[in-house]
Amino acid sequence: MMFHNLVTVLMLGSAAFAAQLTQVPNYGGNARAKPQMWVYKPDNLKSDALVVAIHSCQSSAQKYFQNAKIPWKQGSDRKGYITVWPSSTTECWDVSSKASLSHDGGGDSNAIANMIKYAIAQYKIDPGRVFVTGGSSGAMMSNVLAATYPDLITAVSLYSGVPAGCFVSSSGQVAAWNNTCSGGQSTATAQKWGDVVRSMYPGYNGTRPRMQFWHGSTDSTLSPNNYRETVKQWTNVFGVSETPTSSKPDTPERNYRTDDFGPNVQGIWAQGVGHSVPSHLDQSEAWFGL
Ligand SMILES: *[C@@H]1O[C@H](CO)[C@@H](O)[C@H](O)[C@H]1NC(C)=O
Ligand SMILES: *[C@@H]1O[C@H](CO)[C@@H](O)[C@H](O)[C@H]1NC(C)=O
16 A cells, blocks of 8 residues: 555656646747747756757647657657747748848747747757757748848758748738749749848858758649759858759658758758658758757
8 A cells, every 4th residue: 555655656756747848938038029938858958959849830839849740859858958849829930021031120030039049048058059940831930040040040950941031921911821932933043042041131241050951842832842942042141052062862761862062051852742741850960960
């Protein structure tokens, strides 16, 4: 009987201390956009890196965290790094308004940057190890964050997005859908796509996040053309050729092709894969150096 009670107490104890996704009610900053900040600190915290995992449309921090196909909780538990899960107040992330497409513009990107700053200060994150990932709308936001906050982000690994600025709303609407871009008709020169990034943080001359992006060849939600346009955008920003320095078929798995454009830009083209390309935890972590 006593033994049984002891076991019960121990079990309750471990349940009470098991890490869970927790909301940070006030992460500070003065952005007008107010997405929620959620954080997951693994029990075996043993890394000073941060991964920000950004959900897709019609999702939330909790849904994305609980989604069995989204592997970042497992990555966090396995390697002991903290993950931050922003949660949008709109159906999709705002990647269309000037506020979100500008450094310190007050939009969603600004709010997520504030979450990153809060995490660096509160959880003693190494500012040189801040990583961003996301799928679909979260991938679009990852590109926007790379463009608006290159000073905060070390590397990005995104799944099935569009170039930064591709979803711009000509009327300035917040979180607008853009059929021209989703349909693959937003094409421009590498120079123009690079200018779009540079204009989001004018005068910035520091280092830029290393960019890894995945796209499926049969994506019918965000046209596969967006892969090519994203290649143009980031190769121009890094001042490297649009022609891959290496292109490896059947990597990291059969029917995927890994295109490297020097050390800072990598595209992974998934032949026969639709929307979205499944997260590849090992390859994303490797890109982050985790
Ligand atoms: C959609 O985005 C493109 C750039 O990708 C832009 O030229 C166009 O004006 C946008 N459409 C609307 C309706 O805002
Ligand atoms: C860019 O570089 C110049 C000259 O080194 C410097 O004065 C300026 O503050 C830099 N701009 C930013 C945004 O860092």
